[in-house]
Amino acid sequence: MNRLGLGGWAILVLAAIFFITPLVMTATFSFWEGGDRYGFDSYRILLHSPKLFESAWLSIQLSLASVLALLVLLVPAMIFMNLYAPRLRPVFEFMATLPFVVPAIALVAGLSALFTGPEWLIGTPFYLVVPYFFLGLPYAYRAIDVGLKSIDLDTLTEAGQSLGASLGQIIRLVVLPSLRSAMLGSALLTLAVVFGEFTFANVLLFHTYAVYINEIGQHDPTEAAALSVASFLLTWAAMLGVLVLGGGRRPAVGGR
Amino acid sequence: MRSPLAVFFIVLFLAVNVLFMLAPTAMLAIQAVFDDDGAFTLEYFQALAQYQYASSFENSLILSLLSATVGVIAGGLIAFAVLKDDAPRWLRSVVTSFSAVAANFAGVPLAFSFIATLGTLGLLTKLLKTWGIDIYAAGFSLYSIGGLTLVYSYFQIPLMVIIFFPALEALRPSWREAAENLGASTWQYWRLVGLPVLAPSLLAAWILLFGSAFSAYGTAYALTSGNIALVTTEISAVLSGNVVSEPQIGAALSVGMIVVMVLVLLASNLLSARAARWSVKS
Structure with missing residues (x-):
């Protein structure tokens, strides 16, 4: 037994x-306030710090922009590659593996060596969306690949076309709905990873949430502890979202 | 049928990859072999043999080896215990969701949690002191390779649990029943059937964990602040200009990391090809 x-x-x-x-x-x-006193001091101080909200807001914007970039660049390319250019599959696999092989710190070294301008690109915090795209790429590629394999793309497309649907209609009404859970799952995972990302932001000197926590931690450990608790809860919320949205739903159409 | 839209999206995706991933990586390799006057040289790779850089590679490798091993053993045992026949059903969902959280709870917040717990002024450190146990006097330090291994275990173990569940589930109960019917003991089953079947996935998981520790930066940065040199923190010190060394050294260190990761990935691919032999569709 x-x-x-x-x-x-x-x-x-x-x-x-x-x-x-x-x-x-x-x-x-x-909750420690020095000596034997315990209270909400560090939380109160943090709530009155405009830098907290500024950095958190920046990280939220960056997360959303990265998810958008990932979905817009990756999903159509993968659908079309599967439909028209399956021979490119090894190239896509290679691209999706590269972010594993090139650690974040090495990529940021390469980016800083290669791009010293133009200012409109590297001067804004949204430059970070470039490396964040690659941060989410391996996960999103896996999830969407599994999603695409679970439906018979060729047969569904032919069936749609023989019923008179245009390619746009097929993608919008058949393919995308069946990829919904894969897209939601990778979107939430990317949100969580980008929100707490430290390497790129710290080296490229942008004030995101994780960089802010590190700054606080250099001089005030109790406030840093409060922020750590908050990020644990945030990570948990994001992961619960992944589990609920990613695990609960089966693809609506297709299947073998 | 070929639509121009399809060509557009495929080319766009590949172009983004080439421009922002392949080109920067190639740039590192080029930067590492040219000196300031543009002459080809291997001096920067030779400089990696200097104590400072060699020891950062050594520290990173030891930390990655240790924390991957701890992660595989502890995470494997936890996954194994949770999947027992008589383990409560709720246990599995609690462990899965907690692992998903903890595996993603890395970086700076994780470092500060452990400083608050086991730092020199951490709560647990002080609590143990009131009980007469002075862990720092006993030789423990959060800011050492051992301490870092403990902190890294906090995301390595859950990562292993998540990776290992599917592999364990692929162990079919019928194999165990067959072994028992033929009179095998539990020990014989594991030695002759279970472990040989699991070995490739265990090794592949170990390699993945190794990679995750090797490229980790935030946790180490917030914890070590220069006490222990790791490759990632060395590269960031060069990049941010905190130390006087040429950018080429940073590039050479980065190329070194990529070489290690490529070797790790090749080994992983070889092993997962072996693991696939046993995963027959049921």
Whole structure:
């Protein structure tokens, strides 16, 4: 029999201790006001800091822009590649693997070496959307690839065409709805990853949320703890979204 | 049928990749082999042998090896325990969703959580002290390779749990039943059937975890602040001009990282091809 014995429970309890302790300690620490006093001081200070909202707002905008860039550039290209140019598949696979092979810090080194201008591109924080596109690319590529494989694209397109639908109608009414969960899943994952991204923003000197947390942490550990708790909860909310939207729904059409 | 729209989108996607991914990577390789006067030289790659850079590679490799090993063993055991027949059903969804959160809770916030817990003034450090256990006097430090391994485990273990669930589920109960019917003990089943079947996916997972630790930057940056040189923090120090060294050194370090990652990925592809042998469609 395959039973969860004493050893199994011991492993789970140890794991629970390892994972819960830092969270509880960090939460407690964020309420510390010096000496024996505990309260909401650090949260109050943070809520009155305009820089927090500025940096968080910038990170939200960057996340949304990155998701948009990813969906607009990747989804149509993948649909058309599958329909008309399946021979390009290895090229796409290679592109989707590159961000794994080139670590973020190496890519940012390459970008700074190659692009020293123009100012309208590298001078605005939205320059970060370029590396963030590659941050989300491997995940989004996998998810959409699985989504496209689960429907019989060729047959669906032929069926649509024989019924008199235009290519635009087929993509809008047949292909995109069946990719909805894959697109939502990768969108939420990209949102979560970009919102907390530190490497690119820190090296390229833009004041995003993660860079702000790091700045705060250099001089005020309790406020940094409060922000860490907040980001844990935010990550959790985003991941719950991924699980609910990505796991709950099956493709509406097709299937083999 | 070919539509101009299709050509447009495919070309656009490939162009973005070439311009912002391939070209910067190629630029690194070029930058690393030319000196300020534009003459070809290998001196920057030779400079990587200097103590400072060699030790940063050594530290990064040790940290990645250690945290990947801890992650594979601990994460593997957790996934294994959760998938037991009599484990409560709610346990699986709790572990899955928590792992998804914790695997993505990396970077600066993670570093600060551990500083608040196990730093020199951390709550747990002080709590243990009141119980008479002074962990810093006993040789522990959060700001060492061991401490970093502990912090990295916080995202490595959940990552392993997520990766390993599907592999464990592919172990078919019928194999176990067949082994039992033929009189095999639990130990014999694992030694002769279970582990050999899982070995390729275990190694592939280990390699993925290695890569995730090797390229991690935020956590190390917020935790070490220069105490321990890692390749990622060395590159960022060169880029931000905090240290006096030529940009070519940063490029050479980056090329070194990419070479390590390419080797890691090649090994992973070889192993997952082996793993695929056993995943027959049921």
